[in-house]
Amino acid sequence: MTKDRKPLDGIRVLDFTRVLAGPYATALMADLGADVIKVEAPGGDEYRHIGPFRDGESALFQTANRGKRSIVLDLRSSNDLALARDLAGRADVVVENFRPGVMAKLGLDAASLQAANPGLVYASVSGFGQGGPHAARPAYDIIVQAMSGLMDLTGEPAGQPTMVGEAMADVAGGLFAAWGIMVALFDRSRTGQGRVVDLALFDALLSMMPSAGARVLVCDADPARSGNRHALSAPFGVYPAAQGHFAVAVLNDRLFTAFCAVIGQPALRDDPRMASDESRRAHEPVLAEAIAAWAEGLTAAQAVAALSAAGVPASELASAREAWRSDQAQARGLSSPVDHPVLGQVSLPEQPVHFSGSPRGMRRAAPGLNEHGAEIRAELGM
Known part of the structure; x- marks a missing residue:
């Protein structure tokens, strides 16, 4: 094994995603060495405009888009659409999270792109998948938490259903999307053929609830909120305590x-x-x-x-600040510094898996809007 080689060095990902689930998936890949080209509309990813902000930069955008390159393409323009197809023809992976049918209207669907690039892994991340009764429904994390049963299971037994304190549907969706892409890339290494990966946030979050699934599917039970007590075990x-x-x-x-x-x-x-x-x-x-x-x-x-x-x-019980600042988090390298042109040196989360022969850190910050547009066009000979 080459020393200091990251597992995804040499893999190019064309990323049409925005907000959180899709960008989280591709950020995990960027952490591991993939060249992730983030395609943004002229106004940029919505997360560029959502706080918290530091010196005018969105902290959410920084964490979800670390290590990527940005190019602005207006997919309503025939020239930019042709450029997007050209980039897809040279990519190993395409990831998108538009509503089902949008990419087909643009000619950027899996069938069209794989006809020109048979080894392409094409991943679609959506709220409810590419098929099913809710396929066309828009979905944000809170909607999926509500529909999955997670919200109904969270909170005190006599109280109201409660949102989980993090965007767990988006994170679960991003995690399973990255996992699905890795499986498809592994299969491609044996067959030479790409695959289509269809990931729904609803599916991902439901799959992250195995104890509830066991009770419903095997025991035909109706799980209920148990507050700060485990639903099945005690104590x-x-x-x-007297304090805390x-x-x-x-x-x-x-x-x-x-x-x-x-x-x-x-x-x-x-x-x-x-x-x-x-x-x-x-x-x-x-x-x-x-x-x-x-x-x-x-x-x-x-x-x-x-x-x-x-x-x-x-x-x-630790606060989120205490957990991120803890000796354990530092020892495990769960965040590492990057240099940002506006923020200076800033610490960003890093994917949690340790790979032998693959150093942690050595990443770059999230890109400015269209920061790498000229560079990427030059790589295409433009």
Whole structure:
């Protein structure tokens, strides 16, 4: 293996996507060395105009479009449309997230582009896929969270359904789109033929809910909100201390024995109501009362220290700022610095997988609008 080679070096991606799901997928590929050419309309990706802003630059755009090159093409122009087809003819991957049918009207659909470039992997990212009763429906993350059941499962049992605190449908869609593209590229290495990848955010988010799927599909159950408690296991949730809250995860009898010893309730281990994980979940209020009595004189940090010393998984609750600034995140290289012409040196997220022989970092910032237009045209001999 060549030292310091990134896994996707030499792969060219033509990226027609905007906002989050599609750009997130191609950003993951750019992190791994792919040459991602971001095609933007004259006004640019909507995320260029959505905050938070720093020195006039969108932080969201920076994170979702790191490492790419930008070219502005007006696909209503015959010249720019011809240029887009030329770029697709030289690409390994095309990714788009227009509504189904839009690319076909432009002659940029999979069938048209693969006729000229049979090895092309063509990925379409949409809210509900290229077929099905909702295929033509527009979708944003909140809509997919609402339709997938995720929102209905989030929140307190007696409270209102709650949005998850991140754009999980978009992120799940981007992740599975990147995964699908990688599978298609691997298959192409064996057959020489490209594939069409059809990814729906609805499908992706539903697939990210395996415990709910198991209960519905296998047990014909109707999952309900369980708040800060695990739906199936106990004690497995978030509990209060005298200062702060802490999370604890007990999933088997060995851990439950250790847990009972830590909280000074060894008799709970022999209580028939606590004989199995399922029974413990049914009687979780009994456990919650015992945990509250034990933790009422402790800080969250003290409770976590005691549980951790006994081998019981536990943690204080961290804020997003604390998590990103943590020693663990720094040690794992979950972000790395890039140089930006306006922002100076700024730290941006990086894809999380470590590959042997492939260094992390050494990336570039998100591009300015049409920053690489002349460069890309020159590469085409224009």
